[in-house]
Amino acid sequence: MIDVYLLSGFLGSGKTSLLLHTIGQLKEQGKKPAVLMNEFGTLPFDSDAVKGEGEVPLKELLDGCICCTGSEKTEAQLQGLLEENDDIDVILIETTGVAHPVEALDAIYSPLFADRLDVKGIVTVVDSRRWLDRDKLSPQIRVLFMEQIRHAHLLLANKSDLLSEGEMATLTMELTNFNDSVPIIQTIDAKVAFSFIEKVLNAPKIISDKPIQSGKNLPLSSKLLTFSDSVDREEFERWVKSLPDSVYRMKGYVPIKGVKNPFLFQYAYGMVNWLPEYVKMEPRLVIIGEGLENIRCDKVVNPFFVEK
Structure with a gap:
């Protein structure tokens, strides 16, 4: 087993x-x-x-x-x-x-x-x-x-x-x-x-007898963004902080000015985490949340991204 x-x-x-x-x-x-x-x-x-x-x-x-x-x-x-x-x-x-x-x-x-x-x-x-x-x-x-x-x-x-x-x-x-x-x-x-x-967990009760309230049909969506150019890290973090609370998660590879390879970037509930990458990853970012259609990331509003 x-x-x-x-x-x-x-x-x-x-x-x-x-x-x-x-x-x-x-x-x-x-x-x-x-x-x-x-x-x-x-x-x-x-x-x-x-x-x-x-x-x-x-x-x-x-x-x-x-x-x-x-x-x-x-x-x-x-x-x-x-x-x-x-x-x-x-x-x-x-x-x-x-x-x-x-x-x-x-x-x-x-x-x-x-x-x-x-x-x-x-x-x-x-x-x-x-x-x-x-x-x-x-x-x-x-x-x-x-x-x-x-x-x-x-x-x-x-x-x-x-x-x-x-x-x-x-x-x-x-x-x-x-x-x-x-x-x-x-x-x-x-x-x-x-x-x-x-x-x-040696001998747990696997199937709970509590009634299930299903998580189906959640109003969540994801948005994939690619980068038009390398970004200034502080400016990028200011943009992140401007996002609404309905953005629950972001993860991807962000190209930083003056750095050879994009950083692995993660965001969850106000917390930002950067990790260096030692191989060149494709610069792109996934946003997960509610009401993402209201978050504009095009070049006119924000110069970082090309929206997919």
Whole structure:
């Protein structure tokens, strides 16, 4: 039996960071992990990070959802992992930030490989600041955000370093009241010992008896932008800060003036992260959120982009 762990959480919460930390720990233990990733949109930015980890078997679901509507694709990708790799010890499944975790679990339970997979449960990464400000989310998005937390078997209260002691106490109390059956771990950069995850999820109740409020038909969209030229970093960050709260996530490769290769750029709920790249990546940026049709990024309003 191959252990399966499902990593859930809203856009930008830190799921990919958790995935990469876990891969590293598994490899240190001499185990061979494999990964199934789902991304919102057609570009595999998060998958690129996994590819940088070396020989880790990887399957991707792009511009789709690991849920009931995408179950056939999920089955095909999992079957591909199993057929192409006969020495896998653990499968880590990272859902898109807008997937309902229980729907994702349902899609994994296939008679094709039910006798080979031992699904341990759901680890949900919570953006601590976003939880405290959840009332700012639109009603439908807020329901999904809270559903991801409500159906978890382990909660990581991530980005805890951005909260005061009082805010952290409020967060912990509210999460406990909302889902009182699971441990809550405060994390920075989603760092947690995999041995602890194993212990907590050793014998979870996989299919929750709580009613599901589906995340289908969410009013989310993505926009792909390419760059007309290299940008000034400070000017670009000022543009980012001018965007509305309905922009939940941005990721891509941004060309910076005076720097040879584009930087890997990530944004989630007001937090900006830049990482240098040592190979030349195609400069392009994906924006995920609501009401993106109202965000103009053409050359007249903003000289950075050519909108696709």
